[in-house]
Amino acid sequence: MKLLKVFTGPDEFTAPKGAMSSLFELVTGERPQSVGLMTPAGIVSDGERFIYIADPSARLVHKIDFVDNEVTYITHSGSEPLASPVGVALDSFGNFYVTDSVKAKVYKFNKDSEYLGALGEGVVEFQRPAGIAVGRNDYKYVADVLANKIIVFDNKDRFLREFPNSPEINNLNKPVNVSVDRNGNVYVTDAFNFSVKMFDPSGNLVRTIGTVGDGPGTFARPKGVALDSESHIYIIDANFDNFQIFNQTGQLLLYVGTTGKRPGQFFMPNGIYIDHEDRIYVSDSYNQRLQIFQYLKEKH
Amino acid sequence: MRFLLITAGLIILALSGLSEGAGKKISEIGNKHNFSYSNTSANYRAIPTNDNPSYPLSAQICIFCHTPHRSSAEGPLWNRQASTRTFKHFSSSTLSIDDPALRAASEYGQPNGSSRLCLSCHDGVTALGAVFTTPFSMSPQPIHFIDVKGGRSGAGVAISYETFSSHHPVSFRYNTNVINILKNSFGKDYKYPPLPYNVKLDKLERMQCTTCHDPHQDKSDVPSPTTPFWTAGKYDDVCLACHNVYPSQNPW
Numbered sequence: 041m042k043l044l045k046v047f048t049g050p051d052e053f054t055a056p057k058g059a060m061s062s063l064f065e066l067v068t069g070e071r072p073q074s075v076g077l078m079t080p081a082g083i084v085s086d087g088e089r090f091i092y093i094a095d096p097s098a099r100l101v102h103k104i105d106f107v108d109n110e111v112t113y114i115t116h117s118g119s120e121p122l123a124s125p126v127g128v129a130l131d132s133f134g135n136f137y138v139t140d141s142v143k144a145k146v147y148k149f150n151k152d153s154e155y156l157g158a159l160g161e162g163v164v165e166f167q168r169p170a171g172i173a174v175g176r177n178d179y180k181y182v183a184d185v186l187a188n189k190i191i192v193f194d195n196k197d198r199f200l201r202e203f204p205n206s207p208e209i210n211n212l213n214k215p216v217n218v219s220v221d222r223n224g225n226v227y228v229t230d231a232f233n234f235s236v237k238m239f240d241p242s243g244n245l246v247r248t249i250g251t252v253g254d255g256p257g258t259f260a261r262p263k264g265v266a267l268d269s270e271s272h273i274y275i276i277d278a279n280f281d282n283f284q285i286f287n288q289t290g291q292l293l294l295y296v297g298t299t300g301k302r303p304g305q306f307f308m309p310n311g312i313y314i315d316h317e318d319r320i321y322v323s324d325s326y327n328q329r330l331q332i333f334q335y336l337k338e339k340h
Numbered sequence: 341m342r343f344l345l346i347t348a349g350l351i352i353l354a355l356s357g358l359s360e361g362a363g364k365k366i367s368e369i370g371n372k373h374n375f376s377y378s379n380t381s382a383n384y385r386a387i388p389t390n391d392n393p394s395y396p397l398s399a400q401i402c403i404f405c406h407t408p409h410r411s412s413a414e415g416p417l418w419n420r421q422a423s424t425r426t427f428k429h430f431s432s433s434t435l436s437i438d439d440p441a442l443r444a445a446s447e448y449g450q451p452n453g454s455s456r457l458c459l460s461c462h463d464g465v466t467a468l469g470a471v472f473t474t475p476f477s478m479s480p481q482p483i484h485f486i487d488v489k490g491g492r493s494g495a496g497v498a499i500s501y502e503t504f505s506s507h508h509p510v511s512f513r514y515n516t517n518v519i520n521i522l523k524n525s526f527g528k529d530y531k532y533p534p535l536p537y538n539v540k541l542d543k544l545e546r547m548q549c550t551t552c553h554d555p556h557q558d559k560s561d562v563p564s565p566t567t568p569f570w571t572a573g574k575y576d577d578v579c580l581a582c583h584n585v586y587p588s589q590n591p592w
Contacts, residue, residue, distance in 0.1 A: 096463070
């Protein structure tokens with residue numbers, strides 16, 4: 041594991057002032073300000089250029105462009121301001137999806153940040169959508185915290201199904217985050233059960249990882265979940281200020297991070313995403329920053 | 341005998357009168373922080389689980405905020421020597437020890453102590469309301485910026501958008517030294533909360549969420565969504581414990 045980068049906000053970029061900025065100043069007499077990360081939550085990256093970070097305190101999504109070195113902000117869905125964006129995901133076309141836990145909507149934007157519509161509009165009544173992930177075939181998985189289920193949409197954004205299939209046996213208790221592996225298995229952070237549940241592509245429970253506790257292999261406030269290219273499972277804990285890495289059988293391999301504000305330390309981390317290059321993006325909420333790590337395979 | 345009965349009756353009346361204003365205790369049905377599935381009058385609660393048939397996790401009350409000591413039977417495979425450690429996940433206000441790094445961090449406004457327990461759920465997901473604000477900023481901080489691409493149909497639309505987050509700061513030291521600085525440098529009149537009183541600092545003289553909110557029981561005379569789990573009967577009583585207020589003057 042190697043720390044690659046720590047990012048706190050657009051002040052790190054020294055991009056020249058653009059024409060739009062000058063026009064804005066001319067018209068309004070106001071100097072536009074940039075927004076640093078306030079309490080970054082859900083996070084996703086295309087692994088090449090863009091990182092999207094949902095920030096419920098700032099009520100916007102930061103779209104960070106590491107090629108042009110600029111940050112733009114997604115503040116509205118159409119004419120409606122975002123209220124509490126908490127989750128974000130990308131499909132293979134570069135469209136991105138934003139869950140708003142207060143508006144109880146999942147919004148879709150194209151790669152140019154133009155608003156396209158709400159997911160499941162008129163079909164699915166979300167209660168509190170939070171975690172969101174896009175799996176193979178561009179299937180979308182949304183964790184609805186209050187509904188205690190995962191809601192699945194297909195590549196055409198049509199409602200497909202929801203699970204767990206047998207909620208009376210394999211229940212979810214406030215699912216807050218979700219991730220999908222390359223085989224279509226779904227990993228759900230089950231907050232009130234202090235664990236991560238793994239479901240097969242059909243929605244059948246395969247395994248439960250972790251239990252409540254304060255030692256390695258347990259959880260107090262499990263948050264984001266993600267998988268690397270070797271299908272190791274990374275799980276953030278906001279109270280432990282770390283993420284723990286498990287193998288597919290649920291054995292703990294390693295934990296990374298302690299409390300603090302130095303590089304590699306965390307203050308109540310929340311979201312995690314791992315790209316195809318095994319770069320690990322962690323939203324370090326109360327350090328108000330993003331940290332990027334690299335998973336080094338054994339050959340290193 | 342009659343005197344005793346009357347006296348006892350008066351005492352019972354007085355006691356019932358005292359408790360009338362306060363909300364449900366954490367152990368009672370109706371308390372919104374009682375996340376047990378048996379709390380049928382609250383919308384936000386656990387659903388029944390079958391993890392332990394004799395006493396399922398979702399029937400418990402404390403566990404959702406206060407994590408019991410437990411680690412897995414096996415240590416981490418890639419780091420075996422540390423298998424017995426526990427994570428320092430909660431710096432309790434009832435413990436006088438505190439991590440030096442955590443103390444240093446409090447100077448920069450990161451939540452510490454018991455406030456971490458509140459904010460690790462109140463993150464906009466598990467519970468609504470990310471209530472963080474920049475250190476010592478009392479009023480909303482409007483941020484103007486142009487929206488060139490983001491969120492609007494039709495690229496290139498420049499709009500002015502305000503975003504702000506406002507909440508009373510937490511996790512800062514509040515002692516006579518701080519009060520003097522506020523008075524001398526900012527001309528603001530503050531006082532140390534009278535003791536003993538509901539409005540409490542933690543053992544390290546830090547204001548925390550729990551200074552104004554009692555997560556176990558709402559003490560408001562009239563419960564209000566704007567002052568949830570309030571530590572005193574009247575709204576102002578909490579503010580006035582530290583803020584000296586004069587008529588026609590904004591004291592904040």
